[in-house]
Amino acid sequence: MNIALLYALFAVISTAANIGSQDIAVRAYTGFGSIPFSVVVGTGIGLIVKYVLDKQWIFQFKANNAKHDASTFVLYTIMGLVTTVIFWGFEFGFNHVFHTKEGRYVGAVIGLAIGYITKYHLDKKFVFPSSQRIGQE
Known part of the structure; x- marks a missing residue:
């Protein structure tokens, strides 16, 4: 695919x-x-789901051990901080303007879409450089 x-x-x-x-x-x-509590919970769950999927299927990343995987997840999370600002800006902005959960969720989806595009490029360059991919040492 x-x-x-x-x-x-x-x-x-x-x-x-x-x-x-x-x-x-x-x-x-x-x-x-x-x-804010629900947004933090959702961000955490989304981050973990995305990391598990991205590392295996997008970047073909295989950690050498648990410590290597944990340090990669920390770097992945740090790159996500930049995109989280985008995502939260849209979500809280839409919440402020529309005052409905539907409006807030629409803002979240727009912010997540922009954030994920940005995150892919950050992850490709800084988190999963080609030297760490399976079969490329």
């Missing part, structure tokens, strides 16, 4: 995991700060 299509599919899966877990979190906790 074409890498771009596969990456787009994984972005959709990760977005669904993110938004779905946000919805579960905001239903489970409705008190003070429930929206």
Whole structure:
């Protein structure tokens, strides 16, 4: 399958995991700060799902050991901080403008789409350089 299509599919899966877990979190906790709490939960779940899919199917990455995998995940997360600012900016911006969960989720989807495109390029260059890919040592 074409890498771009596969990456787009994984972005959709990760977005669904993110938004779905946000919805579960905001239903489970409705008190003070429930929206930021749900966004953090969704971001974490989406990050883990995307990392597992990307490392195997997009970048064909195989860690040497658990420590190598953990350090790669930390770098992956750091690259994600840049794109999280984009994603959260859209989500909270749409929430501020529309004051509905649907508006907030639309903002989240737009922000995630822009963020995932940016993240692919950051990950390709900094997290999964070709020297770390399977069979390329």
